[in-house]
Amino acid sequence: MTQRLAALAPEQIEIIDDSALHAGHAGAASGGGHYRLFIVSKQFAGQMTVKRHRAVYAALGDMMQREIHALSIAALTPDEASANK
Structure with a gap:
């Protein structure tokens, strides 16, 4: 994912x-994991949340169909991340 x-x-x-919190869940049975992502990038500047999430999904590509069953995303700009500290 990081790459x-x-x-x-x-x-x-x-x-x-x-993923361990979702053992026995249908998605876990298929091998897909449950993840939380916190990502800070200047590329998110001026973008609404939906567009940021789409960029994350596009970067992950086919991993969303196999390795990842569920993904919770917090996608912030550097300024937003600083304000949230």
Whole structure:
């Protein structure tokens, strides 16, 4: 995931694997994991949340069909990340 998300030139990235919390879930049975993503990039400037999420999904490509069953995304600009500290 980190390699693919590098296309968004992140200044900060954190990926948390919550798959163990979803053991027995249908998505877990198919092999897809549950993840939380925190990503900070200048590329998100001027973009609404939906467009930011689309950029993340595009970067991950086919991983969203196999390796990732569920993905929670927090996609911020550097200014937004600083304000949230």
